[in-house]
Amino acid sequence: MNRMYNPAYPGAVLHEYIGDLSVTLAARQLGVTSTALTRILNGNAGISADMALRLEQALGTSAEMWLEMQLKYELWQASQRPRHCLSRGGIRPCLFE
Structure with a gap:
């Protein structure tokens, strides 16, 4: 899969x-609390499978679209952080991307 450069946050x-x-009305229509929706909109929580299904029903989009968007965002974010690799000699910084 080709990773999009800095994909948009699903929120x-x-x-x-x-x-x-309003967030309150949108949350009510989705059947979630306004706090839960605000967390997604502000980037403090991701789109779960349950939320993706709620968005599919409410907006006429596909649940898969939301989950793929979330996955691409999370993969991009993870790829920007340094990580360590395992080797026979122990853990060391990765030399490859």
Whole structure:
């Protein structure tokens, strides 16, 4: 899979879908608390499988779209952090990307 360069956070995309609708009303329509929705919109929580299904039903999008967006975002974020590799000599910084 080709990784998109710095993909959009799914909460930012969801914010575009919600538009001028209040967070409280959008949360009510999704059947979640406004706190839960705010956490997603602000980047403090990701899109879960359950939320993806709720968004599919409410917005007419696909649950897979939301989960793929979340996965691409998380992979990109993880790829930007240094990590260590295992070798016979122990743990060492990875020399390859």
